[in-house]
Every structure is written in structure tokens, then in C-alpha cells.
Amino acid sequence: MISGEPHDPLGPALLDARSPSWAVTAAAGRRLAVAAREPGVAPVLHRLLLDDQDTAVTQETAEALLERWDVHGLRLVLAALAVADDDTGDHIDSALHNICHQSREDEARLRALASELVRDGDPGVSGMAREILDG
Structure with a gap:
């Protein structure tokens, strides 16, 4: 179980995720994504x-999360994108572009992952996956 305790291997990253420093928090997000x-x-x-x-x-x-190139990472990103405000959504869209639209192969990989999420139980996730496929 992950508790944020120092003896927990992810404890330091979980603690850093609450840091007042954006740089520390962003680094924690990268570490926790794995x-x-x-x-x-x-x-x-x-x-x-x-x-x-x-x-x-x-x-x-x-x-x-997108650099994982798996359904779970994409699902987390799409779940956030579905409820994000415009500014936050723009940054999530930028991340999608930066990671998933660098080549035709990347775009094909993204579409393959999105095709697995169009039947997701979360309507936000399935809707965002559909937008990727329709886009």
C-alpha cells in the first residue's frame, strides 16, 4: 500500500507531489507516472x-504519462482532459501533441490506444478517445 511514508518506495514522490514548489511537484508527477x-x-x-x-x-x-505509451497512461490523461478548464486543457493538448503527434507512427500508436478506450466506462474518457479517433 502506498502511504507517502518515507519507507515507502514512492513515499518521497508522493510527499513531493504536495510541495509548494512547482518544479518539485512537476518532478514528482514524472516520477509517479511510472x-x-x-x-x-x-x-x-x-x-x-x-x-x-x-x-x-x-x-x-x-x-x-503519455510517454508510457499504454492504455492506462492515456486513460489518466483523457480523464483529466475531459474535466479540465480551458487553460489546463490547452496544456494537456500540448502534451498530447508533443508526445503523440511527432510522427505517423506515433499517431497510429495513439489511435490504437484510443480505440481501446472508446468503450471505457467513464463517458469523459470514452468521449475524448472518440475525439482522437474522429480527429
């Missing part, structure tokens, strides 16, 4: 993706 499937990490990542203090945290966390 452990996105661990219990308790997804809600922290969701909060970082929707960070209302600094969009650099949003973009760094989104890019790290």
Missing part, C-alpha cells in the same frame, strides 16, 4: 494533471 498503476497513485496523478497553481505541473505529468 508507477501509475500502483494503488493510490492515480488520484494523485489526476490532481497533478489538473493542478490549478501551475500548468507546468500539468504538462510535465501529462507528458510523462
